[in-house]
Amino acid sequence: MVNVPTGPTVVLCGPPGCGKTATGRVLATLLGLPFHDTDEAIVASVGRSISDIFVEDGEPAFRALERAEVARALEHERGVLAVGGGAVMDPGTEQRLRGRPVVFLDVAPADAARRVGLDATARPMLAVTPRAAWRELMAQRRETYRRVGTIHVDTTGRTPHQVAELVAAALSAPSPVRP
Numbered sequence: 001m002v003n004v005p006t007g008p009t010v011v012l013c014g015p016p017g018c019g020k021t022a023t024g025r026v027l028a029t030l031l032g033l034p035f036h037d038t039d040e041a042i043v044a045s046v047g048r049s050i051s052d053i054f055v056e057d058g059e060p061a062f063r064a065l066e067r068a069e070v071a072r073a074l075e076h077e078r079g080v081l082a083v084g085g086g087a088v089m090d091p092g093t094e095q096r097l098r099g100r101p102v103v104f105l106d107v108a109p110a111d112a113a114r115r116v117g118l119d120a121t122a123r124p125m126l127a128v129t130p131r132a133a134w135r136e137l138m139a140q141r142r143e144t145y146r147r148v149g150t151i152h153v154d155t156t157g158r159t160p161h162q163v164a165e166l167v168a169a170a171l172s173a174p175s176p177v178r179p
Contacts, residue, residue, distance in 0.1 A: 007074045007077060008036070008074065009031065009080065009101070010081070010102075010171060011081045011083060011097060011103070012081065012102075012103050012167075013083050013085075013102060013103070014106060014107065015106075015134065015137060015141065016085050016112060017107055018106060018107040018155050019115065020085075020105055021037050021039075023082075023163045024080045025160070026164035027164040027167055028080040031079070033078065033079030034078055035079060035080045036077040036080070036082070038070050038083045041069050041073070045069075046065065050062065067087075067093060070093050071093070074096050086141070088141070088148050089140075089141060097148045098148075100150075102149050102150050103151045103152075103170070104153070105153055106156070107154070107155045108154075108156040109131060109138075111156045113134070153167055
């Protein structure tokens with residue numbers, strides 16, 4: 001008997017601006033599944049923006065909330081799950097993702113900047129010099145994204161609908177496809 005993990009059908013991860021939420025919503029619709037975003041769940045449960053949590057409580061407090069929400073979502077949410085850009089950097093979260101279909105949504109810096117503006121109010125990890133900070137984040141995170149991702153999709157120059165179609169095709173392929 002094969003031990004299949006409970007929880008989401010697919011997990012989306014990647015850096016700020018890769019389209020996790022936008023693609024996740026479209027993908028969930030395409031697959032007829034529910035969608036859950038851990039960042040949105042944290043904001044709803046705490047009643048403050050992620051930026052406010054970072055400023056008022058500090059990054060460690062946010063990461064603790066994030067760890068707890070990702071663990072809960074991996075156990076209880078079904079369908080399409082989008083996790084925050086830094087969530088996979090936690091060793092416990094990385095371990096929980098093993099054996100699950102995880103899609104690394106990659107993006108070029110120019111597209112990330114265009115999509116989210118890379119401003120400090122929306123992206124607290126990018127507060128000082130947004131583009132340089134984004135590149136630094138990717139230098140730190142890229143290998144982990146690649147390691148946890150069973151599917152790798154480049155979102156550069158693609159709409160959320162195009163990306164969702166690529167992800168859906170990869171999920172239905174007999175072996176992981178790397179579009």
